[in-house]
Each structure stands twice: as structure tokens, then as C-alpha cells.
Amino acid sequence: MTTIKQVASFAGVSVATVSRVINETGYVHEDTRRKVEAAVKQLNYKPNEVARSLYKKKSRLIGLLLPDITNPYFPLLARGVEDRMQENDFRIIFGNSDEDRQKELDYMDTFIQNNVVGVISSTNDPNADCYAKLKIPVVFLDRTSNDSPSVYADGAHGGRLAAQEIVARGSKQITVMQGPAHIRPAQDRFRGAVEELQQSSIAYHVVKTTSFSFKEAELWAKELFNKHPDTDGVIASNDIVATAVMHEAHRLGKKIPDDVQIIGFDDIPLSSLLFPPLSTIRQPAYEMGWEAAGLLIQLIEQSQVTKSSVPNLHSSIFTHPSIQLPVKFIERETTRKVDYHG
Amino acid sequence: MTTIKQVASFAGVSVATVSRVINETGYVHEDTRRKVEAAVKQLNYKPNEVARSLYKKKSRLIGLLLPDITNPYFPLLARGVEDRMQENDFRIIFGNSDEDRQKELDYMDTFIQNNVVGVISSTNDPNADCYAKLKIPVVFLDRTSNDSPSVYADGAHGGRLAAQEIVARGSKQITVMQGPAHIRPAQDRFRGAVEELQQSSIAYHVVKTTSFSFKEAELWAKELFNKHPDTDGVIASNDIVATAVMHEAHRLGKKIPDDVQIIGFDDIPLSSLLFPPLSTIRQPAYEMGWEAAGLLIQLIEQSQVTKSSVPNLHSSIFTHPSIQLPVKFIERETTRKVDYHG
Known part of the structure; x- marks a missing residue:
């Protein structure tokens, strides 16, 4: 199937010029017009559908669905x-799903009704029907999907790194807090940490948690020090x-990091801004959003050029690029200083 | 000027029924139809414009402009x-202005291009042309405007409250940090605090600041304790x-709240979540957003019923309701305990 780009290339002109000729939407020099028409004929290019897609008035709106903007x-x-x-002149319709399936469906419906040209979603279920049925590009953000474009951080490596760093700084009785079962990045980092501890033959306990809420976390923190009072290292x-x-360590009079090290x-x-400032594994959140936007823009541009000639975008010639961003250990003051790297 | 509501009331039917008669968009019993037609005639109601406004396909989009969503x-x-x-089936196009005039203008333009039916803006300049020219309702959020609907907290009272509470808890050498000059709520709370201190004849110093950035605030915090080392109370x-x-007080070995009390x-x-947890004046941010949305919805509904009959919404019969929400002192552990209320 010939594309408008191939016509442009064959004729030695820009895509915009080909479009102007096809759609009679602006001045083109007579010589140029003849070159384009020859290329169209030679390559058996069927301009009408593509022209329609290119010139149909597209919105510059995309939908962004996050679990909860008040989660920091x-x-x-x-x-x-x-x-x-914003740099690329797209605008965002924004919604919070609260990880609630019905709200997610409602938002996806209204994104479509509002004629968005693409969607970025931090869903817990990238395989949901509402995404499979979409006729516009979607990028999953902070979520991995085997079949669809996604942008996420390397959680498994992050978990390993947390375990390495806390062990290198001398913790011997480690408690790992396992994040919510339905959030895949939480499980990736947990698995990474546990694998590393097992390989290093370090004793560890697990405290299971079901949310990232601070109120609930206060209870799990109490449970942690009740059940495993010898804990001298926590991978949160x-x-x-x-x-x-x-907070719980402060309350119990434990010194951080002398009595217990903590990595977030x-x-x-x-x-x-905490006291002491928290050592943690950094996910590059801003960069992840930036990359997801770039990926979506690229997919939108591809789909707008070739949609009409490819019946089903999702089973088509496109690969499904995903972007995995690196994480790193941010050393602050809830872990002890060691010189083991040198 | 007769409204559709008056026609409905006069005919003893619902507004929806009047609309169905006028627009011939659904079944209406013949007797009812006659009653409505009689009311239209009697009241000299001009249905066509209103009908057009009511039935023109309206978007359910509103524009929301905030300075920076990463400011907590x-x-x-x-x-x-x-x-x-979301409860009212409206969707939000969201943008960050960075308090940059050009970005603000760009967003307002694209809000309009995307056919929003209302705008909520936390602008520093509610009197800007781009708002005066708007033909759709706008509500200013966290900003006060004399002429336009706005939702804000009682900053002046908040400032007075901060001064009262820190004085009641024994601070005698108070430093007040004055927020950015271009942000009116920051000036309101500063003025309130200073007025209260003057009335109480308490000595105070002022440190001027130009932003709410933590990085810059670190420098002002140093300046504060350098220039005014005797400070035993800070109204931030x-x-x-x-x-x-x-952080700076910790660094200098000052005990909070024994050596210095701090109110945010x-x-x-x-x-x-800070250590110790911060005593502060609470602005009901969530409620402010909620009220701004309610006010905008109300204005949108008014404008859609009567827009066609009122040439200029902003100089019309509508009052400009504003909502001022109360603030309150949240006592935590950066202030000393006193029993002065009892």
C-alpha cells in the first residue's frame, strides 16, 4: 500500500505539498503539481481516503487518566x-479513576465522546476491553503491558537495588513491605527485593499491605515492629x-538509621523534606510522563497518516514500542554511610 | 424579558415540556401543547433564540488553569x-500556567477553540483582558476579584489567627515571612498577621520572599536566623x-517548639508528616475546588438558558456571587501547648 510519504519522496516534494495538490487546498506551482500527479499515477496511490484522514478536522485533545492526583x-x-x-499544541482532558472500574469506563467513554485523538492511562488493567476496543492510540503509563505501548520504570531492578544498598549498609534483619497485589509495579519491585535477599542469604520477613494510603500504612508500620521487633532494615x-x-520508629524511640535503616x-x-531525609529508589516520574506523551504523539501521527489504509491499527504493521526508564538509589539520611562502592 | 422558566411556570408544566413544544422534539399531549402555546403568546415569549441556545449541542468541557500541579x-x-x-458529567481540560502570562493566554485561547462552556482559573491577574473578553462564565479560584465570581479562603483572618496563636503560646520575638508580592492571597495573610501583631504591641521582623519554592526558601530561612537570631516564633x-x-532550625540545633515555634x-x-508535625493555618483546598465547580456549573446553567436574550453576560442581571471559605488553626507540634482557650 503506497503512503503519502512515498509519493512525496518519489516526487521530491514535501508531504504538505502532496496534500495541497490532492486536496486543492493551496497554491502549488504548475511544474510541481505535474510531478506530484505523475508520482500518484506511477505508484498507484489512492489519495482520497488518506486525504480525508489528513484533512478531516482532528481535535488536538488527548485523554489522561490517573488513579489520583492527590497521591504525591x-x-x-x-x-x-x-x-x-503543551509544547506540541495538544491539550489534555484529565480524570482521576480512583482505581474504580466504573469511573475508568465512564472516563474512557467521555474521552471518546469528546473526540480525543489518543489516551494515556495508568490503569491497573491494560487488558481491559475498553482499551482493546479503542480505535485511537493508547499509551499505558507507569504500567506494563505485553501487547501495548507503555512507559514504566524498571521496578524489579529498583527492588534489587533497595535490597543491595540496605544489605551493604549492614542490615541483617530486614522486613520487606509488599505493596498492593493489584498494582503490578508494586509487585515487580517486591519480587526484585526478595530475589536479591534470597541470593544474598539474608533473613527477611514480609508485611503485606493493600494500599499506599498513609493512614493504613500507620497500622502496617505498627504491625511490622510488633511482629518483627528485631527488624534493623525496612524496604518500604x-x-x-x-x-x-x-513515624512509628520515632514513636518507639528507635534511632534512624542507627537502629533501623529505611529505604522508600x-x-x-x-x-x-522529611526528618531525617529519606533514602529511596527514585522513579523518574516527570520523565516518564514526558516520554509517554512523546510516544503517544508519535503513534497519533502514524495513525493519522495511515489509518485509512490499515483497517485495524492494533493488528497492523506497527510495532508496540515500550519505554523502560532506569531507577536509581538516592542516598539520604535514613541509611548509614558506607564506603563499599569505593 | 420572559424566560422559559416563567413560561413553564405560567403554563403549569416543566421547562422540558416547554422545550419539547417549542422544538417539536417529542410527544406532548394536545391539551398541554395548547397551554404552553397560550403562555408563550400571553407572555410575549420569543422562543426561537432560547430554543437554539438550549438545543445547540453544547460541550460538557470546562477549562481549569492552575499555576503548577506539582506545587503540593x-x-x-x-x-x-x-x-x-465528574458528578455533574462535565470534563476538564487541564493546564499549568507557571504564572507565565503567555502560557495563560495560550491556554485560554485553546480552551475556547475546544469549545469549553466555562473556565476556572487561579490567575494572578483576574482583571486581564483575556477574562474580560470571555463570552462564557469564569470563576476565579484561590484568587479574589472584585468584579467576578471567585472562591477563596479568608487569608486575612488566617494571618490574624497565626499571629494570635503564636503570641498566645509565648513567642515574643516574631519573624513574619512575607510571601510573593504578586500573589494576593499571600499578601492578605501577611497583612492580617502584621495587623494582629501591631494591635498586640508585639515586636516583629519581616523577611521578604519572592516565591514558594523550597530551594529558595532554604536561603530565606538562613537569612531569617542570621539577621534575627533572637527569633522565637516564625509565621511562615x-x-x-x-x-x-x-530544616534550618534543626541544622542550628534549635529545639522546635521550645526554642522556636513555627506556624505554616x-x-x-x-x-x-513532618517531624515534628507542623502546626498550620488550614485552607480547605478540596472544598474550595468543590465550591468553585459548583459555582461554575450554576453560572453555566444560567448562561445557557438566557444567553441569547442577554447580549453581554458580564454586564447583565446576574450578580457576581463569590464564596469565601473559613480557615482554621491546626494545632500540631511546632507550637507549644497552652490552655489559654479554657
Whole structure:
């Protein structure tokens, strides 16, 4: 199937010029017009459908669905998306799903009704029907999907790193807090930490948690020190949970990091402002939003050029690029200083 | 000028029934139809324009412009707006202005291009042309405007409250941090605090600040204790700045609250998680967003019923309701305990 790009290339002109000729939408020099018409004929290009797609008035709106903007991890993701979309003249319809299936469906419906040209979603279920049925590009953000474009951080490596760093700094009785079962990145980092501890033959306990809420985390922090009072190192499921562990350690009169070391996950803005400032595994939230926006823009551009000639975008010639961003250990003051790297 | 509501009331039927008669869009019993037609004639009601306005396909989109969603004060505002809009089937196009005039103008332009039916803006300049020219309702959020609907907290009272509480708890050498000059709520709370201190004949110093950035606040916190080393009470311009003051006090070995008491402003989620947890003046951010959304919905409904009959909405019969929400002192552990209320 010939594309407008091939016609442009064959004729030695820009895609915009080919479009002007096909759609008679602007002045083109007579010689140029003849070259384009020859190329169209030679390549057996069927301009009408593509022309329609190119010139149909497209919205510049995309839909962004996040679990909850008041969770301090998400504003940076949202800002990364917004900055790149704004630079590219796209605008964002924004919604919070609260990880509620019905709200998610409602938002997806109204995104479509509002004629968005693409969607970025931090859903817990990238395989849901509402995404499979979409006729516009979707990028999953902070979520992995085997079949669809997604942008996420390397959680498994993050978990391993947390375990390595806390062990290298001398913790011998480690408790790992396992994040919510339905959130895959939480499980990735948990698995990474546990694998590393097993390989290093370090004793560890697990405290299961079901949310990232600070209120609930206070209870798990109490459970942690009740059930495992000898704990001298905590790998928390995220920074909010680490904060609750810090509060409980303060309450019990434990010194941080002398009596207990604590490592969080995310590096939300709060973490550097705690006392002591929290050592954590940094997910590059802003960059993740920025990359997701870039990927979506690319997919939108591809789909707008070739949609008409490819009946089903999702089973088509497109690969499904995913972007995995690196994480890193941010050393602050809830872990002890060691010189083991040198 | 007769409204559709008056026609409905006169005919003893619902507005929807009047619309069905006028627009011939559904079944209406013949007797009812005659009653409506009689009312239209009697009241000299001009149905066509209103009918057009009522039945023209309206978007359910509103524009929301905030300075920066990564400032921890704004996610709660945004969430309040979103929750109420979502309940009412409106969707939000969201943008960050960075308090940059050009970005603000760009967003307002694209809001209009995307056919929003109303705007909520936390602008520093409610009198800007781009708002005066709007033909759709606008509500200013966290900003006061004399001429336009706005929703804000009682900053002046908040400032007085901060001064009262810190004085009642024994501070005698108070330093007040004055927030950015271009942000009116920051000036309101500063003025309130200073008025209260003057009335109480308490000595105070002022440290001027130009932003709410933590990085810059660290420098002002140093300046504060350098220039005014005897300070035993700090009224900070907001919680982020208070956090920087706490860090500097820790660094200098000052005990909080024994050596220095600190009161913030806002009550962002961070504040209860600090060590010690921060005493502050709470602005009800979520409720402010919620109320702004409710006010905008009300204005949208008014404008859609009567727009066609009122040439200029802004100079019309509508009052400009504004909502001022109360603030309150949240006592935590950066202030001393006193029993002065009892």
C-alpha cells in the first residue's frame, strides 16, 4: 500500500505539498503539481481516503487518566505529560479513576465522546476491553503491558537495588513491605527485593499491605515492629509507607538509621523534606510522563497518516514500542554511610 | 424579558415540556401543547433564540488553569474541582500556567477553540483582558476579584489567627515571612498577621520572599536566623517555607517548639508528616475546588438558558456571587501547648 510519504519522496516534494495538490487546498506551482500527479499515477496511490484522514478536522485533545492526583507521586507524571503535550499544541482532558472500574469506563467513554485523538492511562488493567476496543492510540503509563505501548520504570531492578544498598549498609534483619497485589509495579519491585535477599542469604520477613494510603500504612508500620521487633532494615513499598514507618520508629524511640535503616520507593517531593531525609529508589516520574506523551504523539501521527489504509491499527504493521526508564538509589539520611562502592 | 422558566411556570408544566413544544422534539399531549402555546403568546415569549441556545449541542468541557500541579497545594484544589465536575458529567481540560502570562493566554485561547462552556482559573491577574473578553462564565479560584465570581479562603483572618496563636503560646520575638508580592492571597495573610501583631504591641521582623519554592526558601530561612537570631516564633508564608525554616532550625540545633515555634499556612498533606508535625493555618483546598465547580456549573446553567436574550453576560442581571471559605488553626507540634482557650 503506497503512503503519502512515498509519493512525496518519489516526487521530491514535501508531504504538505502532496496534500495541497490532492486536496486543492493551496497554491502549488504548475511544474510541481505535474510531478506530484505523475508520482500518484506511477505508484498507484489512492489519495482520497488518506486525504480525508489528513484533512478531516482532528481535535488536538488527548485523554489522561490517573488513579489520583492527590497521591504525591502523580502530579509529576501529569506535569511531564502536560509539558510535552503543551509544547506540541495538544491539550489534555484529565480524570482521576480512583482505581474504580466504573469511573475508568465512564472516563474512557467521555474521552471518546469528546473526540480525543489518543489516551494515556495508568490503569491497573491494560487488558481491559475498553482499551482493546479503542480505535485511537493508547499509551499505558507507569504500567506494563505485553501487547501495548507503555512507559514504566524498571521496578524489579529498583527492588534489587533497595535490597543491595540496605544489605551493604549492614542490615541483617530486614522486613520487606509488599505493596498492593493489584498494582503490578508494586509487585515487580517486591519480587526484585526478595530475589536479591534470597541470593544474598539474608533473613527477611514480609508485611503485606493493600494500599499506599498513609493512614493504613500507620497500622502496617505498627504491625511490622510488633511482629518483627528485631527488624534493623525496612524496604518500604513506597515513600508514603516509608514515612509511616519512620513515624512509628520515632514513636518507639528507635534511632534512624542507627537502629533501623529505611529505604522508600518513588522519591516524591516530600521525601527530601522529611526528618531525617529519606533514602529511596527514585522513579523518574516527570520523565516518564514526558516520554509517554512523546510516544503517544508519535503513534497519533502514524495513525493519522495511515489509518485509512490499515483497517485495524492494533493488528497492523506497527510495532508496540515500550519505554523502560532506569531507577536509581538516592542516598539520604535514613541509611548509614558506607564506603563499599569505593 | 420572559424566560422559559416563567413560561413553564405560567403554563403549569416543566421547562422540558416547554422545550419539547417549542422544538417539536417529542410527544406532548394536545391539551398541554395548547397551554404552553397560550403562555408563550400571553407572555410575549420569543422562543426561537432560547430554543437554539438550549438545543445547540453544547460541550460538557470546562477549562481549569492552575499555576503548577506539582506545587503540593494544588492537587487537592484540582481534585475538588474534578470530583464535582465528574458528578455533574462535565470534563476538564487541564493546564499549568507557571504564572507565565503567555502560557495563560495560550491556554485560554485553546480552551475556547475546544469549545469549553466555562473556565476556572487561579490567575494572578483576574482583571486581564483575556477574562474580560470571555463570552462564557469564569470563576476565579484561590484568587479574589472584585468584579467576578471567585472562591477563596479568608487569608486575612488566617494571618490574624497565626499571629494570635503564636503570641498566645509565648513567642515574643516574631519573624513574619512575607510571601510573593504578586500573589494576593499571600499578601492578605501577611497583612492580617502584621495587623494582629501591631494591635498586640508585639515586636516583629519581616523577611521578604519572592516565591514558594523550597530551594529558595532554604536561603530565606538562613537569612531569617542570621539577621534575627533572637527569633522565637516564625509565621511562615506557607507550609513549604515553614518546612525550610524547620530544616534550618534543626541544622542550628534549635529545639522546635521550645526554642522556636513555627506556624505554616495551607495544611498541605506533607505538613502532618513532618517531624515534628507542623502546626498550620488550614485552607480547605478540596472544598474550595468543590465550591468553585459548583459555582461554575450554576453560572453555566444560567448562561445557557438566557444567553441569547442577554447580549453581554458580564454586564447583565446576574450578580457576581463569590464564596469565601473559613480557615482554621491546626494545632500540631511546632507550637507549644497552652490552655489559654479554657
